[in-house]
Amino acid sequence: MKKLLLLILTFCFSLTGFAQEKGSVLIKDGTLITITDGNMPNTDLLIEDGVITEIGEDISAPRGVETVDASGKYVMPGIIDAHSHIAGVDINEWTNPVTAEVSMEESINPNDINIYWALAGGVTSIHLMHGSANVIGGQNETLKLRYGTEMDDMRFEDAPRTIKFALGENPTRVHGQGFDVQPRTRMGVEQVIRDHFDAAIDYKRNRQEYLDAKQAYEDGYRSTPPVPVAENERLDVLVDILEGEVLVHTHSYRADEITMLMRVFNDYRIEDYTFQHANEAFKVAPELKKNGAYTSVFADWWAYKFEVYYSTAYNASILNANDVKNSINSDSGELIRHLNHEAAKTVHYGNTSKQDALKMITINPAVQLGIDEKVGSIEVGKHGDVAIWDGHPLSIYSKTLKTYVDGKKYFDRAEDADDMRLKVDAEQEFDEASGRWYNENGRHSETCLRGAEIRFSKQGMKLQGN
Amino acid sequence: MMKDTEIIMKYLKSTISACLLVLLLGMSVEAQITQKAEIGKFAITNATIYTVTNGVIENGTVLIENEQIVEVGNDVDIPSEYEQIDASGKQVYPGFFDAGTQLGLQEIGAVAVTNDQAELGDFNPHVRAFTAINPSSASIPVTRVNGVTHVISMPVSGRLAGKATLIDLYGYSPDSMAVTPNAGVHLNWPTSKKGGWWDDRTDEEVDKEYKEDLKKLNDFISRAQFYNKMMTDFENNPSNKEQPDMNKKMQAMREVVKGEIPVIISVDAKSDILNVIDWTKDYPDMQFVLAGVRDGWRVADEIAEAGLPCLVSTLYTPERDYDNYQRPYQNPAKLHAAGVKVAIATGGVENVRNAPYHAGFAASYGLGKQEALNAITINAAEIFGVDDKLGSIEEGKQANLFIADGDPFEPMNHITDVFIRGHKIPMVSRHIQLYQQYLDRGAKTN
Numbered sequence: 001m002k003k004l005l006l007l008i009l010t011f012c013f014s015l016t017g018f019a020q021e022k023g024s025v026l027i028k029d030g031t032l033i034t035i036t037d038g039n040m041p042n043t044d045l046l047i048e049d050g051v052i053t054e055i056g057e058d059i060s061a062p063r064g065v066e067t068v069d070a071s072g073k074y075v076m077p078g079i080i081d082a083h084s085h086i087a088g089v090d091i092n093e094w095t096n097p098v099t100a101e102v103s104m105e106e107s108i109n110p111n112d113i114n115i116y117w118a119l120a121g122g123v124t125s126i127h128l129m130h131g132s133a134n135v136i137g138g139q140n141e142t143l144k145l146r147y148g149t150e151m152d153d154m155r156f157e158d159a160p161r162t163i164k165f166a167l168g169e170n171p172t173r174v175h176g177q178g179f180d181v182q183p184r185t186r187m188g189v190e191q192v193i194r195d196h197f198d199a200a201i202d203y204k205r206n207r208q209e210y211l212d213a214k215q216a217y218e219d220g221y222r223s224t225p226p227v228p229v230a231e232n233e234r235l236d237v238l239v240d241i242l243e244g245e246v247l248v249h250t251h252s253y254r255a256d257e258i259t260m261l262m263r264v265f266n267d268y269r270i271e272d273y274t275f276q277h278a279n280e281a282f283k284v285a286p287e288l289k290k291n292g293a294y295t296s297v298f299a300d301w302w303a304y305k306f307e308v309y310y311s312t313a314y315n316a317s318i319l320n321a322n323d324v325k326n327s328i329n330s331d332s333g334e335l336i337r338h339l340n341h342e343a344a345k346t347v348h349y350g351n352t353s354k355q356d357a358l359k360m361i362t363i364n365p366a367v368q369l370g371i372d373e374k375v376g377s378i379e380v381g382k383h384g385d386v387a388i389w390d391g392h393p394l395s396i397y398s399k400t401l402k403t404y405v406d407g408k409k410y411f412d413r414a415e416d417a418d419d420m421r422l423k424v425d426a427e428q429e430f431d432e433a434s435g436r437w438y439n440e441n442g443r444h445s446e447t448c449l450r451g452a453e454i455r456f457s458k459q460g461m462k463l464q465g466n
Numbered sequence: 467m468m469k470d471t472e473i474i475m476k477y478l479k480s481t482i483s484a485c486l487l488v489l490l491l492g493m494s495v496e497a498q499i500t501q502k503a504e505i506g507k508f509a510i511t512n513a514t515i516y517t518v519t520n521g522v523i524e525n526g527t528v529l530i531e532n533e534q535i536v537e538v539g540n541d542v543d544i545p546s547e548y549e550q551i552d553a554s555g556k557q558v559y560p561g562f563f564d565a566g567t568q569l570g571l572q573e574i575g576a577v578a579v580t581n582d583q584a585e586l587g588d589f590n591p592h593v594r595a596f597t598a599i600n601p602s603s604a605s606i607p608v609t610r611v612n613g614v615t616h617v618i619s620m621p622v623s624g625r626l627a628g629k630a631t632l633i634d635l636y637g638y639s640p641d642s643m644a645v646t647p648n649a650g651v652h653l654n655w656p657t658s659k660k661g662g663w664w665d666d667r668t669d670e671e672v673d674k675e676y677k678e679d680l681k682k683l684n685d686f687i688s689r690a691q692f693y694n695k696m697m698t699d700f701e702n703n704p705s706n707k708e709q710p711d712m713n714k715k716m717q718a719m720r721e722v723v724k725g726e727i728p729v730i731i732s733v734d735a736k737s738d739i740l741n742v743i744d745w746t747k748d749y750p751d752m753q754f755v756l757a758g759v760r761d762g763w764r765v766a767d768e769i770a771e772a773g774l775p776c777l778v779s780t781l782y783t784p785e786r787d788y789d790n791y792q793r794p795y796q797n798p799a800k801l802h803a804a805g806v807k808v809a810i811a812t813g814g815v816e817n818v819r820n821a822p823y824h825a826g827f828a829a830s831y832g833l834g835k836q837e838a839l840n841a842i843t844i845n846a847a848e849i850f851g852v853d854d855k856l857g858s859i860e861e862g863k864q865a866n867l868f869i870a871d872g873d874p875f876e877p878m879n880h881i882t883d884v885f886i887r888g889h890k891i892p893m894v895s896r897h898i899q900l901y902q903q904y905l906d907r908g909a910k911t912n
Binding site: 089113114116117120169282283285300301302303304305306309310311312314315317318322333334337338341344345347348350351356394395396397398399416417418419420435436437438441 | 495553558565568573575576577604605620654661731732734757758759779781782783784787788789790791792810813814815816817818819823826827829875876877878879880896897898901904905906907
């Protein structure tokens with residue numbers, strides 16, 4: 001019996017071990033788009049145990065390492081999406097304007113087919129974000145697209161913690177309009193943030209004083225026990241933000257709310273933050289630059305709500321020309337399939353250089369997520385997260401041939417299955433109806449508000465339809 | 467794309483009086499300056515011309531006089547009064563045609579009062595997109611500067627949503643923009659399947675509902691056929707009969723049941739497509755076009771055999787989790803290979819400007835560039851019966867064309883000039899104006 005248990009345990013561990021496996025591969029004679037060191041034609045790339053160990057000519061494969069011919073092909077770092085909700089289970093803990101204590105870390109589905117579709121578009125890492133229903137939402141989780149593994153294996157090891165903030169229409173609609181709870185306005189949004197930062201500062205001091213006093217009491221230096229100050233997980237996270245341990249990524253659109261938040265962050269000495277979506281960031285590009293703020297924007301989405309009506313698809317190019325570090329994100333299971341194509345639009349709209357366009361889906365999002373020392377470019381010592389393309393990745397005629405995460409192949413066009421049913425859900429109904437085509441095609445479906453559609457109103461609970 | 471300074475110079479030159487006026491009024495130069503379209507005689511020279519219907523002409527010339535293309539070719543005499551546009555190193559294409567949108571009917575998605583595409587009621591054949599097209603929609607210039615010059619815009623709600631309209635993207639009223647005010651009637655096909663995991667109806671309930679929906683539709687059409695017959699009889703012989711009472715909905719169905727305009731059927735799932743194919747056989751006098759058709763690749767042969775053209779796109783996620791990731795990109799190619807006539811329809815509003823990229827993905831995943839070009843130009847024109855004036859660069863056709871600095875399916879390339887109905891369109895849109903205003907906002911911060 002003991003033996004059997006041991007066998008089962010060993011089997012379980014070996015499964016997990018397999019999932020975490022890092023791979024080795026030699027990719028020969030490709031044009032390497034290194035991102036940080038220009039393009040290198042006819043160059044070999046060696047990945048060993050998940051790490052890039054050598055870049056150069058005539059590298060020979062170490063024993064047992066597979067060689068892949070990439071002559072006439074392009075090899076680029078895996079695309080990084082700084083704003084995604086694929087692989088997410090629950091997206092919005094919308095029940096309070098501030099829910100800093102919750103996290104996406106236990107809300108990951110490694111079998112979401114969208115992960116595979118993203119790999120097929122050359123994506124290797126995503127920023128799985130909490131939704132935008134509240135001013136200070138939950139903590140996000142940076143993932144590697146190790147499709148079909150376990151929840152823990154999806155995490156990007158040692159990536160900094162990040163959290164979602166949201167300004168403007170979403171939080172004011174859900175809370176002010178939906179619940180009669182502040183914020184109803186952008187004025188209120190500012191105060192919600194300041195109130196909670198102030199509370200966090202007070203909490204930190206009071207909690208420390210209490211702990212010190214408690215210690216003093218226990219050590220006999222104090223005759224009466226102090227009044228307890230309870231630990232508060234929500235405020236703990238806010239303290240971590242104030243101490244620079246959690247990077248803030250803020251859903252925002254309008255120039256005024258962007259400058260408001262920079263003012264607030266300056267007051268509380270918060271740095272290294274990113275504005276997500278930021279459709280009007282172009283209007284305050286010099287201010288963003290001055291504050292060292294980052295932006296992560298859509299290539300061309302606009303007009304789906306009022307706060308994005310005065311937008312321009314030239315946003316990314318204007319930000320780039322003003323030296324603001326910008327990324328192009330998807331926030332969509334559809335756009336993530338062709339982020340290379342979304343980046344190419346920055347050349348169309350405003351003549352961003354091809355190199356800068358590619359940075360916006362590789363090293364720039366890596367910087368914004370604090371993982372740029374590990375991924376985002378092809379450099380010795382960085383992770384073996386790369387994709388092989390059959391042409392220049394910014395061309396609409398180019399396709400991803402193979403995608404590697406940690407040197408392990410997770411997508412191969414040549415081995416791509418016609419029917420993924422066995423990998424996804426063998427029980428799935430074959431022929432269910434779809435939504436109407438014209439409701440979805442290339443249109444923003446507000447994944448940011450997923451799960452927040454059910455709202456309480458004065459009349460009772462109300463399900464918001466499309 | 468022209469250099470910014472060139473754009474600005476051109477801008478200033480053509481609007482010098484407007485500028486002066488603005489300055490005189492003491493207003494900012496950044497205030498609204500509206501450049502107008504020009505019409506007259508233009509010669510586009512030294513161009514690579516993708517005629518669509520007659521191959522590619524290298525180093526060719528297109529002569530435009532007023533609204534028409536008067537000559538296309540290699541050996542064209544250019545009379546001196548023609549304004550020449552040198553297109554050396556550039557490519558000329560017929561204006562792109564998005565065969566299914568809601569452009570002009572919606573300004574801002576989340577602001578309900580700006581949404582005019584969804585009227586109440588299930589059977590609304592008398593409701594017309596043409597009526598509600600807003601010629602001043604900010605999305606219209608945004609779309610046309612990307613080379614999309616024509617769209618089908620359609621109402622979307624209920625069973626029979628209303629009449630779709632075919633417009634070009636230049637004009638001050640729906641009347642001046644309409645090519646065909648009533649281009650078709652939009653039918654949302656009743657599905658015979660559950661909507662998804664959340665649909666808790668039993669199979670029997672689903673089937674019962676489908677049959678009821680279908681019966682309502684058939685009854686409505688039978689009434690329309692009867693009404694049409696009654697009206698036609700009366701019109702042919704007014705003295706003989708009592709005049710029937712007017713019925714607006716039935717009146718609106720006459721051109722549909724007579725087969726003068728198509729029924730555009732939105733349908734995606736395989737079983738629904740097969741149901742549609744069966745159903746259309748009951749109405750041999752009517753015209754049908756399928757739209758959406760996301761499962762089309764599963765039943766391409768059946769669609770081809772039924773002779774039904776399809777309005778399709780490519781930029782969406784696969785219909786089912788287990789579908790091969792490329793299916794949306796390949797759908798137009800697979801339909802075409804079976805013999806189906808396909809046209810590009812994005813379904814969009816503010817980003818109809820991406821129609822060229824839907825075609826580009828189709829081209830890239832099996833359709834090829836020429837067929838993808840057909841799908842976004844001449845095929846749409848043929849499906850809607852306007853190929854005598856739209857869809858290609860030919861003598862005698864309307865001058866709807868654009869000049870690009872490369873393959874327009876490539877997002878990296880730029881559109882430099884656009885002509886709609888002979889009007890040289892100002893290359894201005896909200897997006898471009900904001901770019902010009904904010905690119906170099908100046909050093910002053912805060």
